[in-house]
Amino acid sequence: MIATDLDGTLLTSDHRISPKTKKALQRADKMGIKVVPASGRPLPGVLPYLKELNISGHDNYAILFNGGVVQRLTGEKLISNDLSYADLKEFLHYQKLGKVNLHFMTENHYYTMDRNLSIIMAAASALNNMKIRVRDLEQVPEDFHFIKAEFSGPANEIKAFKQNLPEVFFDKWNASSSGISSLGTDTIEVNNLVASKGLAIHQLAHRLGIHENEVVVFGDQGNDLSMFENNNFYKVAMGNAISALKERADFVTKDHDDDGIAYALNKILASQV
Structure with missing residues (x-):
């Protein structure tokens, strides 16, 4: 499973998915690897980018609101940690x-x-x-x-x-x-105090029968820190990431404006062939 932040990670500074990153993620999807956004955004804020990647349907998922909710892309809510x-x-x-x-x-x-x-x-x-x-x-x-x-x-x-x-x-x-x-x-x-991207990824992976050492996470900012605190995940920090992520990363890739996800994924996927 690939779990990626959007802003500053998947997306360029002008809020686009670069052609190389798109190609790399579509390659992973065709290999049967789940591609899951892990974002502070709500579902309507991530669906246009998943549509661009041709990822949709009941069997695909999104981690939203910084881990506050996990939903199927059809809208069904699987996990929710609310505030009152x-x-x-x-x-x-x-x-x-x-x-x-x-x-x-x-x-x-x-x-x-x-x-x-x-x-x-x-x-x-x-x-x-x-x-x-x-x-x-x-x-x-x-x-x-x-x-x-x-x-x-x-x-x-x-x-x-x-x-x-x-x-x-x-x-x-x-x-x-x-x-x-x-x-x-x-x-x-x-x-909510129990909500985080890292916990949501752990819960979703468990639900899908995916081992934590089969999870790759990408991030750049403080709201991605919980993903980088799980020692079982393979952690990729963007070149533009804060130092706290780079210090915990297994790999530091290129900047989000320089196809950082594609650069890292091509190396990771090549090792799986």
């Missing part, structure tokens, strides 16, 4: 500490209580083919569940917001490779 209404209220409390947007992601929509949406939130909605629904807190039922929360805003506002967040926030939500799944310059993404 109580979590929503907690995040809304913290939002008051900065000038940032906050939205809550389900499989089908983004929900927010913000009336003035940032360019970043609007761009994320368009990129992932997800509509934004604006709601007042009173309109949200107490049994509401969601998969991921995301604070977003200009880099200077996110920086100030991080500085205003109390230690208790990081103690709770950054207790492991789960929780705060991405801490970027213009976003902070938070998942």
